[in-house]
Amino acid sequence: xxxxxxxxxxxxxxxxxxxxxxxxxxxxxxxxxxxxxxxxxxxxxxxxxxxxxxxxxxxxxxxxxxxxxxxxxxxxxxxxxxxxxxxxxxxxxxxxxxxxxxxxxxxxxxxxxxxxxxxxxxxxxxxxxxxxxxxxxxxxxxxxxxxxxxxxxxxxxxxxxxxxxxxxxxxxxxxxxxxxxxxxxxxxxxxxxxxxxxxxxxxxxxxxxxxxxxxxxxxxxxxxxxxxxxxxxxxxxxxxxxxxxxxx
Amino acid sequence: xxxxxxxxxxxxxxxxxxxxxxxxxxxxxxxxxxxxxxxxxxxxxxxxxxxxxxxxxxxxxxxxxxxxxxxxxxxxxxxxxxxxxxxxxxxxxxxxxxxxxxxxxxxxxxxxxxxxxxxxxxxxxxxxxxxxxxxxxxxxxxxxxxxxxxxxxxxxxxxxxxxxxxxxxxxxxxxxxxxxxxxxxxxxxxxxxxxxxxxxxxxxxxxxxxxxxxxxxxxxxxxxxxxxxxxxxxxxxxxxxxxxxxxxxxxxxxxxxxxxxxxxxxxxxxxxxxxxxxxxxxxxxxxxxxxxxxxxxxxxxxxxxxxxxxxxxxxxxxxxxxxxxxxxxxxxxxxxxxxxxxxxxxxxxxxxxxxxxxxxxxxxxxxxxxxxxxxxxxxxxxxxxxxxxxxxxxxxxxxxxxxxxxxxxxxxxxxxxxxxxxxxxxxxxxxxxxxxxxxxxxxxxxxxxxxxxxxxxxxxxxxxxxxxxxxxxxxxxxxxxxxxxxxxxxxxxxxxxxxxxxxxxxxxxxxxxxxxxxxxxxxxxxxxxxx
Ligand SMILES: Nc1ncnc2c1ncn2[C@@H]1O[C@H](COP(=O)(O)OP(=O)(O)O)[C@@H](O)[C@H]1O
Ligand SMILES: [Mg+2]
Numbered sequence: 088x089x090x091x092x093x094x095x096x097x098x099x100x101x102x103x104x105x106x107x108x109x110x111x112x113x114x115x116x117x118x119x120x121x122x123x124x125x126x127x128x129x130x131x132x133x134x135x136x137x138x139x140x141x142x143x144x145x146x147x148x149x150x151x152x153x154x155x156x157x158x159x160x161x162x163x164x165x166x167x168x169x170x171x172x173x174x175x176x177x178x179x180x181x182x183x184x185x186x187x188x189x190x191x192x193x194x195x196x197x198x199x200x201x202x203x204x205x206x207x208x209x210x211x212x213x214x215x216x217x218x219x220x221x222x223x224x225x226x227x228x229x230x231x232x233x234x235x236x237x238x239x240x241x242x243x244x245x246x247x248x249x250x251x252x253x254x255x256x257x258x259x260x261x262x263x264x265x266x267x268x269x270x271x272x273x274x275x276x277x278x279x280x281x282x283x284x285x286x287x288x289x290x291x292x293x294x295x296x297x298x299x300x301x302x303x304x305x306x307x308x309x310x311x312x313x314x315x316x317x318x319x320x321x322x323x324x325x326x327x328x329x330x331x332x333x334x335x
Numbered sequence: 336x337x338x339x340x341x342x343x344x345x346x347x348x349x350x351x352x353x354x355x356x357x358x359x360x361x362x363x364x365x366x367x368x369x370x371x372x373x374x375x376x377x378x379x380x381x382x383x384x385x386x387x388x389x390x391x392x393x394x395x396x397x398x399x400x401x402x403x404x405x406x407x408x409x410x411x412x413x414x415x416x417x418x419x420x421x422x423x424x425x426x427x428x429x430x431x432x433x434x435x436x437x438x439x440x441x442x443x444x445x446x447x448x449x450x451x452x453x454x455x456x457x458x459x460x461x462x463x464x465x466x467x468x469x470x471x472x473x474x475x476x477x478x479x480x481x482x483x484x485x486x487x488x489x490x491x492x493x494x495x496x497x498x499x500x501x502x503x504x505x506x507x508x509x510x511x512x513x514x515x516x517x518x519x520x521x522x523x524x525x526x527x528x529x530x531x532x533x534x535x536x537x538x539x540x541x542x543x544x545x546x547x548x549x550x551x552x553x554x555x556x557x558x559x560x561x562x563x564x565x566x567x568x569x570x571x572x573x574x575x576x577x578x579x580x581x582x583x584x585x586x587x588x589x590x591x592x593x594x595x596x597x598x599x600x601x602x603x604x605x606x607x608x609x610x611x612x613x614x615x616x617x618x619x620x621x622x623x624x625x626x627x628x629x630x631x632x633x634x635x636x637x638x639x640x641x642x643x644x645x646x647x648x649x650x651x652x653x654x655x656x657x658x659x660x661x662x663x664x665x666x667x668x669x670x671x672x673x674x675x676x677x678x679x680x681x682x683x684x685x686x687x688x689x690x691x692x693x694x695x696x697x698x699x700x701x702x703x704x705x706x707x708x709x710x711x712x713x714x715x716x717x718x719x720x721x722x723x724x725x726x727x728x729x730x731x732x733x734x735x736x737x738x739x740x741x742x743x744x745x746x747x748x749x750x751x752x753x754x755x756x757x758x759x760x761x762x763x764x765x766x767x768x769x770x771x772x773x774x775x776x777x778x779x780x781x782x783x784x785x786x787x788x789x790x791x792x793x794x795x796x797x798x799x800x801x802x803x804x805x806x807x808x809x810x811x812x813x814x815x816x817x818x819x820x821x822x823x824x825x826x827x828x829x830x831x832x833x834x835x836x837x838x839x840x841x842x843x844x845x846x847x848x849x850x851x852x853x854x855x856x857x858x859x860x861x862x863x864x865x866x
Contacts, residue, residue, distance in 0.1 A: 141747055168753030178744035182766040184847075191762060192752035223847040237748075244752060 090116050092152060092247055092279065093138070093170075094251040100133055100144030109134050109303040113149070113280060115248060120274050123283045125312075126326055129301040131283045135250045138281070139141065139170040140252065168196045171246035175253045177223035178235040179240070186221035189240045197244065204243075211239040215269045231262030235269055251275070251282040287330060291315050299323045370419035371428045373411045373440035373574075376402040377807050379609040380543050380602065381446035381571075384425065384804055386629070390608045395423045400630075405605040406444040411465050413442070413589045422590060426794050430454055433462035433698070435576050437705035441573030441832050442586065448499065449567055456560075458577050460586045462570035464598060468503060468539055468562075469553035472533035473526065479552050484508060484559050487533075490606060493522060494535040499568045503535050507560060517546075520810045526551070542606040547810070573778075584819060610808045619814050627805045634801030637823060641790065641797060643784035644719050646805055649726025649783075650776060656763070658679050661738050663756060681731070687830070688728035694789035697721045701793045718795040733775045737768030777834035781827045798822060 091114035100108040108130050113123055115214040123131050138149065140156075140163055148155045150247035156166055179188050193199040200205070211216045217236040222285045225233055232312040234254055241249055251270070267289050274280060274293050284290055290311065297314040299307040299322070311317060318324045374382040376395060384406035387390055392401035393411065396562075414421035424440050431447070434440045435457055436762040446535035449459035471490065478490050488509030489831050494500035496515035504512045513531055522534040523544055527532050541737040542552035550603045556562050573590075575583045584613065622632075644710045664671050704710050712720075741764050804821035806812050 123362075139751055141750060164753045166753075167751060170751075172748075172750065172751040174744060176744050178742075178748035180745065180748065181761050182763065182770070183696055183859055192754065195762065196753040219849045220847070265461045294408075 092117050094150045095138070096148065096150065097136075097147040098134070098144050098149065100130075100137055100138060100142060101145045106145075108137065108302055111300070111303070111305060112206070113298060113305060115279060117147065118277045118279055120279075120293055120296045121281045121296050121298065122290040122311075123298045123300055124285070124287070124290060124326070125298075125300040125306075126322075130303045131300050132252050134282065134300060135172070135283060137173050138248075138250060139167055141172075164196065168192070168244055169247045171241035171244055171249040173234070173237050173241050173249065173251045173254050175257050177225070177230070177237045179233055179237055181225055184222055184270045185217060185228075185236050186222050188225070188236060189243045192240065192244050200329055208239070208243050211243050212236070214242075214272070215239045216265075221302070225304065229262060230258045234258065234262075234266045238266075238273070248279045248281060251280065251284070253283050253285065255286060263322050274318070285330075287327070299326070301326070305328070338451060344561045366453070368416065368420055369422045369444065370394070370410070370414050371422050371424050371440040372406075373424050373434050373443045374402065374404075374406055374432050374445040375428055375431075376404075376423060376425045377804060378404075378446055380539050380605040380678060381404055382406040382444075383609055383755075383772065383808065385610060390604075391422050393423050398425070400425075403605075403608060405464070405602050406446060408601045408605065409593075410442070410444050412593060413573075413586055416589045416592075418584055424794075429794055430698070430702070430792060430794060431574070433702040433706075435574055438553060438576070438701045439702075439705055441576075441582065445574075446571050446572060447574060449572040451567065452500075453574070454665060456577070458579075458583055459572035459573045459574055460583060461573050461590050463590050463593070464571045464602070466571070467538040468500070468564065468569070469536060469538055470533045470666055471522075471526065471536055471541055471544065471551055471555060474552045475549050478532055479554070481554050481560075484556075490532040491530075492533050492535065493525070493531050494585050495519065495522070499564075500535040503564070505557070513802050518807055519814065520807045523548070523810060524812060533852075539602060541607065541786075542603075542608055546606070577735045590592065618809060620818070623805070623809065623811065623814065626763070627801075629803050631798070631818075631822070634796060634798035635826070637796055638787055638798040639818065639826065641718055641722050641787040642780060643797070644788070645722030645726050645783050646776070647784065648719070648723035648781040649730050649779070652723060652727025653730025653732075653734050654769075656685070656727065657735035657738060658760060658765075660731070660735055661760075685731050686727045687724055688725050689732070690852060692789070693721065693725050693786060697790055697793050700729075701800075714793060715797050718787070718790045718797075721790070722783060726783060728771075729779055730776065733772050733777060733779070734768060737772040740766055740771065741767050773834065773838050773841065777831065777838075780830055784826050 094114040096110050097133060098111040098287075099106065111134055123134065125131055133142060137144045144157065149157055151166065151169075152189075154161075156163070160214075163328055180191065183191060186208055189212060190201070190204040193204035194201065194208060206300070209218060209221070215238055217232060217235050217239060220228065220232065220236075224234070228236065254270070255266050258266065262285070267286065269280070270280070271293055282290070282293075294311050297311055298305050298309065299314060299318075299320065301322050307314060307318065307323045314323065315327065318327060337466055349784075376382050376384040382402055384395065385401050385403055386399075388394075388401050391402055391408070391411065392403035393407050394400075395402050402425065407421075407423065410421050410423075424434065426434050426440070427447075431443050433452065435443050436570075443457070443609055444463075447453070450460075453459070470478070470481070470487065481487055484510045486504060487507040490507075491509065491511045491513050492507070493513040493516055494504060496517055498515075501512075503513045503764050504510055516525065516534075519536065519540055522531070525531045526534065527548065533554075538553060538555075541551070544551055557564075573586055575586065659674075660681055662674060663679075665674060698716070700721055701712060701714075704717075706710055745767065746759060746765055749763045754762070787795075787797050790797060791800040791803065793799065799820060802815055806815040809815060830848075
């Protein structure tokens with residue numbers, strides 16, 4: 088497992104006596120694109136939030152390069168900086184403009200100089216096509232534009248893994264394409280990504296592997312072709328069936 | 336003579352009384368050279384405030400004003416013989432007893448009667464004046480010819496609130512006891528306006544009112560059969576702190592050396608010298624500004640200082656308190672216990688200071704500190720501290736609310752970048768929370784401008800205190816308070832505008848500039864990923 092940069096081992100999460108994650112185990116290899124699909128409420132977001140410790144897992148292990156980060160004494164803030172996250176609601180800092188949003192983490196957490204942080208932020212903003220908007224505040228941007236800035240903010244931290252939690256679900260349909268295009272471009276640079284999405288077509292074209300999570304467990308996993316074209320699990324079949332019907 | 340005994344004085348004595356028992360002989364000794372005399376400097380002809388040193392007036396501590404009057408003349412005799420320099424400490428009536436017991440003043444010479452209730456808290460000298468009670472009425476009124484107590488049947492009478500005078504009306508069968516009034520100036524106005532037929536006062540009040548209004552007369556009550564006053568209450572004495580027997584003996588010795596004739600002369604002189612309403616200008620406003628402009632300006636300055644410093648310091652206190660109160664639990668049990676204890680203490684602070692009137696806080700803190708720690712706080716500093724702590728308690732809750740109201744996503748996005756809790760607070764959460772709280776902070780500032788008026792309890796000469804002084808000297812009640820209220824309005828209005836501007840600035844420009852060299856505005860390779 089030496090080429091795995093991250094591995095979840097029998098991960099569990101409960102809120103009170105409501106067990107949301109029962110037993111989640113999977114590894115993430117360098118440069119791999121993992122997509123998570125599944126019914127709403129199945130535990131996809133919780134899985135991502137456990138990976139970057141926005142939620143504290145109640146059982147199991149998270150190993151980074153073979154080391155368990157849930158053990159006492161591990162520097163969690165340094166770990167979080169290595170695991171980027173892009174949220175469904177973008178969550179850009181409302182008191183900062185576009186450029187500052189992409190610089191603040193670099194300066195405070197990675198201790199980069201202002202000049203270096205700015206250079207990296209500008210480069211990434213250009214990558215996502217938001218460089219002309221560096222002086223705008225989040226409230227002045229459309230949803231698609233905000234999400235592209237959020238992606239630039241995340242990659243400016245040079246994360247080892249970037250997590251996406253339904254990055255296009257809050258967008259108007261005409262803006263979905265611009266965000267997916269940016270993600271595709273990122274994937275081509277070799278960035279390791281874990282994506283929760285309902286964009287089945289996009290998942291098929293970009294993923295190395297797809298996990299189907301329902302009721303707090305990985306019900307099925309495999310290549311896009313295996314999961315999307317020849318699903319074995321009954322739940323997966325039903326999910327995809329419903330999905331295709333709704334999307335005509 | 337006044338026998339006012341209001342609840343605040345009682346409360347402070349209750350709170351501080353225990354210290355008396357435990358600490359024995361406090362303060363003094365340090366400055367033997369000055370003799371600090373407590374008085375209202377607002378009760379002519381016994382005592383009043385003037386702006387110059389004429390007629391042998393004595394400086395008022397911490398101001399550029401002077402006090403004079405019968406009390407001051409007596410005080411100077413005492414000072415001369417004890418070889419101590421007399422300084423007047425201008426103190427609200429309710430603050431006199433606590434000021435004495437806490438050692439802020441050496442003597443009360445304020446036209447005060449040695450009532451039984453007061454004797455429990457302090458000692459009194461031999462009387463330095465015995466007075467005659469009269470009904471002051473208009474010369475042409477039918478009560479002007481009253482010969483016996485029952486002749487006042489049907490008369491609408493009043494007296495000063497909280498004084499023995501007011502109780503005396505009960506001895507006049509059939510007289511209608513109207514609501515008591517705040518001070519003599521108010522009663523003079525009411526008599527002139529005809530809303531009352533007369534009021535109970537001392538002969539000295541008649542002497543002084545006579546010079547301003549020739550149409551009044553006084554009917555002596557002491558001579559009427561059936562009229563009875565407790566001798567203790569018909570006299571005025573000098574208040575001395577319990578246990579300070581040396582000073583008491585010395586004061587009594589000086590008083591014994593002043594003959595009745597000399598006393599009468601001093602009182603007549605005081606009545607002649609007391610502030611008169613001189614009208615150089617016909618316009619009352621110009622006249623008021625001419626005489627009191629400096630005082631008013633000083634009051635405005637003090638009010639703004641208190642409100643500004645109080646709001647700024649209160650903001651910092653509130654910020655720190657709300658930061659601590661929103662800290663997440665640390666993982667170590669010991670630290671968690673400590674943090675929770677701190678949070679609990681701060682919650683108590685907020686509750687206590689939001690749950691009690693600032694006036695009471697001021698009295699308790701100002702007199703309490705003197706009593707328990709023997710520290711004589713500077714009045715202005717005490718006032719600043721009180722407004723700051725009080726404002727801090729309010730703003731702590733306002734800012735905490737602002738922090739809690741900041742969307743959860745802002746915290747999470749900052750966490751996901753690896754920011755520590757402190758970094759999240761200072762760089763992301765607080766700037767947003769404070770911006771959202773700005774209207775409440777403005778409001779608190781405006782409330783402070785107005786509410787610092789209650790600090791007159793510790794005799795801080797802010798605008799309202801100054802207004803009260805002017806009104807009781809000039810007898811122009813409506814005019815004075817009207818001017819004062821206009822000044823308050825101008826101040827609050829100006830501050831509102833200034834803060835509106837700041838809020839606009841913080842909201843930022845509604846437009847942003849596209850960077851000129853970047854032409855491309857749309858999406859990169861649109862459609863490539865569309866399925
Ligand atoms: N903070 C929470 N407290 C209690 N239950 C929660 C909390 N967050 C999520 N859940 C529950 O966990 C389950 C999984 O949620 P989530 O991971 O968001 O699902 P998905 O992202 O797959 O739609 C849901 O039943 C949800 O109600
Ligand atoms: Mg979800």
